[in-house]
Amino acid sequence: MGKISAPRNNREFVEACVKSGDAVRIKQEVDWDNEAGAIVRRCCELGEAAPFMESIKDYPGFSYFGAPLSTYRRMAIALGMDPASTLPQIGAEYLKRTNSEPIAPVIVDRRDAPCKENILLGDDVDLCKLPVPLVHDGDGGRYVGTWHGVITKHPVRGDVNWGMYRQMMWDGRTMSGAVFPFSDLGKTLTDYYLPRGEGCPFATAIGLSPLAAMAACAPSPIPEPELCGMLSGEAVRLVKCETNDLEVPADAEIIIEGMILPDYKVEEGPFGEYTGYRTSPRDFRVTFRVDAITYRNNATMTISNMGVPQDEGQLLRSFSLGLELEKLLKSQGIPVTGVYMHPRSTHHMMIVGVKPTYAGIAMQIAQLAFGSKLGPWFHMVMVVDDQTDIFNWDEVYHAFCTRCNPERGIHVFKNTTGTALYPHATPHDRKYSIGSQVLFDCLWPVDWDKTNDVPTLVSFKNVYPKNIQEKVLNSWADYGFRGAKK
Amino acid sequence: MANKWEVFVMDLAELAEGKELELTIRTLNDGLHKYTYQRAKVEVSSKLDQFADSLQVRLGRGQLSDRKFSIRVIERVERLPERYR
Numbered sequence: 272m273g274k275i276s277a278p279r280n281n282r283e284f285v286e287a288c289v290k291s292g293d294a295v296r297i298k299q300e301v302d303w304d305n306e307a308g309a310i311v312r313r314c315c316e317l318g319e320a321a322p323f324m325e326s327i328k329d330y331p332g333f334s335y336f337g338a339p340l341s342t343y344r345r346m347a348i349a350l351g352m353d354p355a356s357t358l359p360q361i362g363a364e365y366l367k368r369t370n371s372e373p374i375a376p377v378i379v380d381r382r383d384a385p386c387k388e389n390i391l392l393g394d395d396v397d398l399c400k401l402p403v404p405l406v407h408d409g410d411g412g413r414y415v416g417t418w419h420g421v422i423t424k425h426p427v428r429g430d431v432n433w434g435m436y437r438q439m440m441w442d443g444r445t446m447s448g449a450v451f452p453f454s455d456l457g458k459t460l461t462d463y464y465l466p467r468g469e470g471c472p473f474a475t476a477i478g479l480s481p482l483a484a485m486a487a488c489a490p491s492p493i494p495e496p497e498l499c500g501m502l503s504g505e506a507v508r509l510v511k512c513e514t515n516d517l518e519v520p521a522d523a524e525i526i527i528e529g530m531i532l533p534d535y536k537v538e539e540g541p542f543g544e545y546t547g548y549r550t551s552p553r554d555f556r557v558t559f560r561v562d563a564i565t566y567r568n569n570a571t572m573t574i575s576n577m578g579v580p581q582d583e584g585q586l587l588r589s590f591s592l593g594l595e596l597e598k599l600l601k602s603q604g605i606p607v608t609g610v611y612m613h614p615r616s617t618h619h620m621m622i623v624g625v626k627p628t629y630a631g632i633a634m635q636i637a638q639l640a641f642g643s644k645l646g647p648w649f650h651m652v653m654v655v656d657d658q659t660d661i662f663n664w665d666e667v668y669h670a671f672c673t674r675c676n677p678e679r680g681i682h683v684f685k686n687t688t689g690t691a692l693y694p695h696a697t698p699h700d701r702k703y704s705i706g707s708q709v710l711f712d713c714l715w716p717v718d719w720d721k722t723n724d725v726p727t728l729v730s731f732k733n734v735y736p737k738n739i740q741e742k743v744l745n746s747w748a749d750y751g752f753r754g755a756k757k
Numbered sequence: 758m759a760n761k762w763e764v765f766v767m768d769l770a771e772l773a774e775g776k777e778l779e780l781t782i783r784t785l786n787d788g789l790h791k792y793t794y795q796r797a798k799v800e801v802s803s804k805l806d807q808f809a810d811s812l813q814v815r816l817g818r819g820q821l822s823d824r825k826f827s828i829r830v831i832e833r834v835e836r837l838p839e840r841y842r
Binding site: 304329399400405407408409410411412413440441442443445530532534535537538541549550552553560 | 765767781783788789790791792793794795815817818819820821836837838841
């Protein structure tokens, strides 16, 4: 693999985005109380440049970087690619890098760790010293973690997990967060810490390098520090925490250390989420007690403002869920031609292209998809044939509306795993992460006669001889039509 | 100076008047600690001049209620076990 020149930290990423016109510097003072959130939200809805807010009311020296990865252009920049790269090109690069050899992180001395430039311990610890924004009016609180990594470690297996679990500031020393029971951290808590009544050490890293954030967001089986190394082509620099044995990205802007309490919970939520709704009820949730805060000089807090499309939660999660499912299906020998999740589905619909070479292939795909670790994050799988462009919604929608038999093509899976965030789920199902899922089989049945039973697609590309197509295309302007030939 | 508070409830009936309640309330006073929570024993009244402090109410999904209250914070309740303080 050739040398990768991806931004190594959030500051290099901001600079690269400003240089390419994919971020704007906002010099005027911005209020952390709703105004910053409103700016980021509008940028997401307009597909605008990312706002780098250099002056925050009440918090001199701090800055915000909003909507860091809510466009494919910024995703390409994060990977060190041309911002104009297409989605299939970005996806191919992701697959190439994540199929390479894992790159182990390196531990650096704390003197070489910018995240240690300021250290708050003991009575100095107060989350209110950080510019924690009120992201949406009406949220249950100011959210510390919206684009970050919560770092934990399984005490027996040693698995390190960087996960993006939203975290709300409850008071100056306490955060609460949504940790689903099927998530890596949720399993670690229920498997080990909660039965023993032991606190679970954690560290929240904010202002990560964009590829570290991408790793934290990706549902990959590869441990996130190694995955980040594979994505960036070099070892991630880690440094030991001040108050526990966890290791955190040395170049992160802000680190919050502490303990997840096994027997004490405070309220969390509601919060505007990636589904485009405030769905999950306010409830007593996993509670994080803070023991230390460390941060860089002039630290930048990253903000994701989730809501209606499109934000980085939708974009990046769709991207990585699709590609991880593609890897899974190919590992099982299924002749998939591609997997794509449109971000505007708020990562709820998986579109799978496949060569329909045997009966039941769509069902096999759905069973693998829903039965995998990825499954709780989406509830619709649509399987189309290899002649349908999965990236072209017009083609996919046409296939769905015409080939999916209402009686034989729609298969509902009941009593599966869901999330508390599904807007369509009942309050009871949300509370207990009970899901239901559906397969839309848009393949022609393999036992239909291909000559006499399978309908012929009537399109310019499919029904006219090549020579006629070429003649019409070459004469298009001469006929008097405007527009380039296609 | 009067304080401004906010509470989240699923149902306005949770804010019974004429009795002591234990609620999780957050401060709306301007400053660095705005929106931080505390647990407290309180008394609320729909008569806005009954108590010095004001209470704003939000419902389950963050909707702002048009019902306003005055509130008296009787005492703070510390639920956090001693071993974690």
